[in-house]
Amino acid sequence: MALKGWKELEPGVVILEPGNTIEYKSGTWRTFRPVIDMEKCIHCMICWIYCPDSCIMVKDSKLVGFDYEHCKGCGICAHECPKEAITMIEEAKAKAEEAK
Amino acid sequence: MVEAMVKKPIVKALEGDKAVTEAIRQINPDVMAAYPVTPQTEIVMEFAELVAEGLVDTEYIRVESEHAAMSSCIGAASAGARAMTATCGPGLALMWETLWVTSGLRCPIVMAVVNRSLSAPLNILTDQTDMMGSRDSGWVQIYAENHQEVYDNFIQAVRIAEHPDVMLPIMCGHAGFVLGHTLGRVEVLPDEVVRKFVGEYKPLYSILDIEHPKTIGAYDHWDYFFEHRRQLFEAINNVLRVIPEIAQEYGKISGRYYGLVESYRLDDAEVAILIIGSGAGACREAVDAMRQKGVKAGMLKVRCFRPFPADEIVKALKGKKAVAAMDRCECFGGEGGPLFIEACSAFFNRGLPMKMIDYFYGLGGRDTVPSEFCDIFRELFQIAETDKIKPPLVRYLAVRE
Ligand code: SF4
Numbered sequence A: 001m002a003l004k005g006w007k008e009l010e011p012g013v014v015i016l017e018p019g020n021t022i023e024y025k026s027g028t029w030r031t032f033r034p035v036i037d038m039e040k041c042i043h044c045m046i047c048w049i050y051c052p053d054s055c056i057m058v059k060d061s062k063l064v065g066f067d068y069e070h071c072k073g074c075g076i077c078a079h080e081c082p083k084e085a086i087t088m089i090e091e092a093k094a095k096a097e098e099a100k
Numbered sequence B: 001m002v003e004a005m006v007k008k009p010i011v012k013a014l015e016g017d018k019a020v021t022e023a024i025r026q027i028n029p030d031v032m033a034a035y036p037v038t039p040q041t042e043i044v045m046e047f048a049e050l051v052a053e054g055l056v057d058t059e060y061i062r063v064e065s066e067h068a069a070m071s072s073c074i075g076a077a078s079a080g081a082r083a084m085t086a087t088c089g090p091g092l093a094l095m096w097e098t099l100w101v102t103s104g105l106r107c108p109i110v111m112a113v114v115n116r117s118l119s120a121p122l123n124i125l126t127d128q129t130d131m132m133g134s135r136d137s138g139w140v141q142i143y144a145e146n147h148q149e150v151y152d153n154f155i156q157a158v159r160i161a162e163h164p165d166v167m168l169p170i171m172c173g174h175a176g177f178v179l180g181h182t183l184g185r186v187e188v189l190p191d192e193v194v195r196k197f198v199g200e201y202k203p204l205y206s207i208l209d210i211e212h213p214k215t216i217g218a219y220d221h222w223d224y225f226f227e228h229r230r231q232l233f234e235a236i237n238n239v240l241r242v243i244p245e246i247a248q249e250y251g252k253i254s255g256r257y258y259g260l261v262e263s264y265r266l267d268d269a270e271v272a273i274l275i276i277g278s279g280a281g282a283c284r285e286a287v288d289a290m291r292q293k294g295v296k297a298g299m300l301k302v303r304c305f306r307p308f309p310a311d312e313i314v315k316a317l318k319g320k321k322a323v324a325a326m327d328r329c330e331c332f333g334g335e336g337g338p339l340f341i342e343a344c345s346a347f348f349n350r351g352l353p354m355k356m357i358d359y360f361y362g363l364g365g366r367d368t369v370p371s372e373f374c375d376i377f378r379e380l381f382q383i384a385e386t387d388k389i390k391p392p393l394v395r396y397l398a399v400r401e
């Protein structure tokens, strides 16, 4: 997202475009990353209800993964899951794995 | 646009506080949220009566503190309402956090500040420590010398604050008791002339405009905070252009013209006193007394302190042999008071020499009489003659050792 200069900004601290928080990549804050064990998941959607950042991705009433661009790794989903289907793993380690 | 000047003035004997209430009644704002505190109480008390009697359409919010008063005004302004309040001394101090929110959110709230000292020692009398303490909060600041200016300033304040190039809150200061609780002659304008002059408030945004959802007051990281602050620097500097424009328009309906500063017998003066607010009254008398003796003394009154009218001050005082800045506030540990410091820097920055001394005066309601100003003029002439300032540079007027 290109940063605006002061002349381009609306006066006052106002956001006129609803839902533009999606442009803000809070995924960069993450220290721990949630990963799902599909074997255990019963698609009860409890994690979807609790996630404060709407990062549980759902398709046809089934959990299909996480929006890692915005998931900030709070771990609430893992804590609330009744089936312990979500594990929080270290982001740095996960990144290192991906890089391999 | 502008009404022809009112032929026959309506003259009233009003206390300074009452002059504010009268102005607010005529403006008929959407919301007033205020908490009573001496010596501002009369304003909110009498305005509450007007609301109770149905003489205004204003929604009056009785709050539990000044912090809540300003917060309510911010909420109202964000909803698209014209909101006002009044406070003084400790009340303004309690508002401090929200002052910055008001300017940051660009809420053009108009506030009367009945200047009162800050404790301790506990004191309810006048000095300008309250407003001077909040001078850098992004609020426009104008000060009244007399009852007429209390009224005139408040009405013009609405237009200054709501000007599209400004959209900032404004404080209108007047001395507690000295102006606030004494009767003065005030020419008031007819209600319809005031209403036409202030016009209808056009908010930048309104939360109640549900067709256009918006967020007001979101968090800024280091990525945007500075840019939003940069906008404020620009907006408040625009006030230097806007105040004279509004004053011209107001002059046409009232016959009374105001500027950022006002000179008194200054053109041919050799020495001058630079002052803000009600003390200018006694200073005028001192100027007249000196002039009767053939001594060329003059005065420059600063009406608008924020933004600081540096160009006007330099233009008016340039070439004077010596100037005394009068600071009616505490500024502990600084190199003088705010008026002195900023006036000095105005001259320095333009590469102009100026022999200037500073007087702290009138703290906690202490009266300053014409003879004391005459002494200062004599002091200034001594500086002019010897071309030397005998230390100290910063002095305390009429304080017992
Ligand atoms: S709470 Fe657990 S079981 Fe339920 S949908 Fe989420 S991951 Fe699956």
Ligand code: SF4
Binding pocket: A034, A050, A051, A052, A053, A054, A055, A056, A066, A070, A071, A072, A073, A074, A075, A076, A077, A078
């Ligand atoms: S870790 Fe937090 S932000 Fe990420 S998906 Fe789980 S609940 Fe949502």
